[in-house]
Amino acid sequence: MSQEKSVPVPVLRRMPSYLSFVKTLQKQGEKYVSSTRIAEYMGIDSTQVTKDLSHTGITGKTRVGYEVDDFVRILEEFLGFSRTDSAFLVGAGSLGSALLQDKGLSAFGLCIEAAFDVDKAKVGTRVNDIEICHIDQFRAMAAERHVVIGIITVPAEHAQNVADLMVAWGIRAIWNFTPARIKVPSHIVVQNTTIYTNLAILFNKLYHPDHS
Amino acid sequence: MSQEKSVPVPVLRRMPSYLSFVKTLQKQGEKYVSSTRIAEYMGIDSTQVTKDLSHTGITGKTRVGYEVDDFVRILEEFLGFSRTDSAFLVGAGSLGSALLQDKGLSAFGLCIEAAFDVDKAKVGTRVNDIEICHIDQFRAMAAERHVVIGIITVPAEHAQNVADLMVAWGIRAIWNFTPARIKVPSHIVVQNTTIYTNLAILFNKLYHPDHS
DNA sequence: CAGTGTGAAGTTGTTCACAGCA
DNA sequence: TGCTGTGAACAACTTCACACTG
Numbered sequence: 001m002s003q004e005k006s007v008p009v010p011v012l013r014r015m016p017s018y019l020s021f022v023k024t025l026q027k028q029g030e031k032y033v034s035s036t037r038i039a040e041y042m043g044i045d046s047t048q049v050t051k052d053l054s055h056t057g058i059t060g061k062t063r064v065g066y067e068v069d070d071f072v073r074i075l076e077e078f079l080g081f082s083r084t085d086s087a088f089l090v091g092a093g094s095l096g097s098a099l100l101q102d103k104g105l106s107a108f109g110l111c112i113e114a115a116f117d118v119d120k121a122k123v124g125t126r127v128n129d130i131e132i133c134h135i136d137q138f139r140a141m142a143a144e145r146h147v148v149i150g151i152i153t154v155p156a157e158h159a160q161n162v163a164d165l166m167v168a169w170g171i172r173a174i175w176n177f178t179p180a181r182i183k184v185p186s187h188i189v190v191q192n193t194t195i196y197t198n199l200a201i202l203f204n205k206l207y208h209p210d211h212s
Numbered sequence: 213m214s215q216e217k218s219v220p221v222p223v224l225r226r227m228p229s230y231l232s233f234v235k236t237l238q239k240q241g242e243k244y245v246s247s248t249r250i251a252e253y254m255g256i257d258s259t260q261v262t263k264d265l266s267h268t269g270i271t272g273k274t275r276v277g278y279e280v281d282d283f284v285r286i287l288e289e290f291l292g293f294s295r296t297d298s299a300f301l302v303g304a305g306s307l308g309s310a311l312l313q314d315k316g317l318s319a320f321g322l323c324i325e326a327a328f329d330v331d332k333a334k335v336g337t338r339v340n341d342i343e344i345c346h347i348d349q350f351r352a353m354a355a356e357r358h359v360v361i362g363i364i365t366v367p368a369e370h371a372q373n374v375a376d377l378m379v380a381w382g383i384r385a386i387w388n389f390t391p392a393r394i395k396v397p398s399h400i401v402v403q404n405t406t407i408y409t410n411l412a413i414l415f416n417k418l419y420h421p422d423h424s
Numbered sequence: 425c426a427g428t429g430t431g432a433a434g435t436t437g438t439t440c441a442c443a444g445c446a
Numbered sequence: 447t448g449c450t451g452t453g454a455a456c457a458a459c460t461t462c463a464c465a466c467t468g
Contacts, residue, residue, distance in 0.1 A: 006420070006421075007416055007420065008436075008437065009413060010436095010437070010438090011437090012409070012412050012413045012416055013409050013412075013413070015412060016391055016406060016408050016409045016412050017391055017392075017393055017404075017406075017409075020368060020391035020392060021392075021393070024368075024369070024392075034448085034449065034450090035449080035450075036448080036449070041393055042393055043393065044438095045438075045439060045440095046449090047438085047439065047440075047450095047451090047452095048437095048438065048439075050449090050450060050451060050452090051437095051438080051439095051451085051452085054451070054452085059450090059451095060449080060450055060451090061445095061446085061449085061450085062444080062445045062446060062448085062449050062450050062451090063445075063446050063447085063448060063449050063450085064446090064448090064449075065448095065449070065450085066450095079412040079415060079416070080411075080412065080415025080416065080418070080419055081411075081412070081415075085415075094309070094310045094313035094314055095310050095314065097306070097310065098306045098307050098309065098310030101306035102306055102307065104408065105411075108408050108411055109411075109415070110411060148418075149414070156232060156236075157236070172418065173414055173417070173418050175410070175411070175414055179228055179229055179231075179232035180229075180232060180233075180236075181229055181233070181253055181254055181255065189414060189417045189418050191410055191411075191413055191414035191417070192229075193407060193410040194228060194229075195405060196228050196316065196320050197224070197225050197228045197229075198387070198403055198405040199292075199293075199317075199320055199321075199322060199387075199403075200224050200225075200227060200228050200291040200292065200293075201221060201224045201225070201403055202361070202385055202387055202401060202403035203291060203292025203293075203297075203321070204219060204224055204291070204292065205385070205401045205403070206292070206360075206384065206385050206401050207292055208218070208219065209218075220458075220459065222458095222459070222460090223459090246426080246427065246428090247427080247428075248426080248427075256460095257460075257461060257462095258427090259428095259429090259430095259460085259461065259462080260459095260460065260461080262427095262428060262429060262430090263429085263430085263459095263460085263461095265428095266428095266429070266430085271428085271429095272427080272428055272429090273427085273428085273467095273468085274426085274427050274428050274429090274466080274467045274468060275425085275426055275427050275428085275467075275468055276426090276427075276468090277426095277427070277428085278428095425468105426467105426468100427466105427467085427468095428465105428466085428467080429464105429465090429466085429467105430463100430464090430465085430466105431462105431463095431464095431465105432461105432462085432463080432464100433460105433461085433462070433463090434459105434460080434461070434462080435458100435459080435460070435461085436457105436458080436459075436460085437456105437457085437458075437459090438455105438456080438457070438458085439454105439455085439456070439457085440453105440454085440455070440456080441452100441453095441454080441455090442451105442452090442453095442454100443450105443451090443452085443453100444449105444450085444451085445448105445449085445450080445451105446447100446448095446449095
């Protein structure tokens with residue numbers, strides 16, 4: 001059942017939490033984990049967990065569950081966290097700096113090689129040992145390094161310009177943290193991530209509660 | 213059609229982008245926007261846009277579209293961005309600091325009143341004019357201010373402790389930025405936001421492309 | 425016509441029911 | 447009995463089709 005057809009996005013959204021949970025069990029020295037237990041932790045149905053896991057090809061022992069070490073290894077592999085991809089980040093503002101400082105990203109297979117900004121005051125400084133360069137250097141630096149992912153953390157109104165620059169150089173995927181939607185050729189992978197959407201969902205649950 | 217029943221989450225995810233787009237049109241002085249145009253910008257079906265908007269109760273003129281000013285006002289109201297809620301943030305690490313520095317949050321109706329941390333070195337300092345206090349002060353400060361939302365940006369292994377503290381005080385909603393799932397009473401609203409899930413989705417699109 | 429608005433059809437994702445196993 | 451794994455029933459979301467309007 002190793003995945004051939006595309007994995008539903010809702011499934012991919014849940015998997016990192018499964019992994020996070022099982023990793024804590026691993027640290028506590030546990031050997032096995034059942035879908036029932038993961039489901040309880042997540043507050044969802046246990047069959048959903050097994051269905052989700054079937055996409056990864058992991059196979060569990062009946063009556064005991066999944067082996068914790070296998071689980072971690074297979075999920076990290078499946079989610080792409082075990083390989084390491086290089087990335088460039090454009091926009092070293094507060095969010096950009098936070099990403100540069102975040103130790104977690106490298107653990108999840110993303111290595112930010114360099115950052116770019118237009119602000120001359122920032123150029124030349126380092127954040128978490130990552131050099132901040134002027135945006136004009138982007139093309140030259142991109143050409144000499146093997147980088148597949150571009151991260152956009154500039155203000156929304158400049159997102160398209162930055163995206164165009166990345167596409168022109170030949171990046172394969174863009175992680176866009178602005179609320180603006182960018183237009184790129186169809187072979188480029190785009191992932192939009194905006195925390196404000198989560199704020200909207202939170203407000204909705206808080207102020208328009210459904211009758212359940 | 214002003215909304216009575218619960219709004220689907222996928223709809224809420226799209227709306228902030230609609231709003232962002234129409235606001236840029238507003239700045240450019242445009243008077244009307246059609247669902248077709250929004251759909252084109254988003255890369256989705258135009259009927260989906262009109263269906264989504266029907267939840268808000270906004271009404272458009274046939275043949276011309278929606279009035280831009282109305283659109284912005286109604287969507288901000290609907291998404292809860294026009295009112296302002298107070299929040300406390302716990303965990304002034306890199307992500308926490310980025311949120312404290314983010315000017316966008318106040319524009320979207322969230323005012324972070326104070327931040328908390330265990331690190332004595334940070335206590336007493338200010339980020340973006342927001343005071344960082346020791347976590348032991350949380351109860352006392354929470355009691356004297358009217359705060360409904362708690363933001364968790366601590367390492368995953370402490371998320372549950374912080375959540376318990378917030379619940380004990382009487383917070384109504386928790387915005388959890390850790391990959392850990394927290395257990396809280398059912399009347400508490402929880403919104404989980406982890407950027408790593410987006411990374412997993414991006415990797416999947418990049419390395420397990422579907423056949424479309 | 426180019427647009428809104430909506431019920432019906434189609435698709436996708438979730439939950440149920442049960443077979444199989446140790 | 448407690449758990450995996452899967453086909454079938456169900457619910458949620460999206461797309462289609464079309465009535466309507468200036």
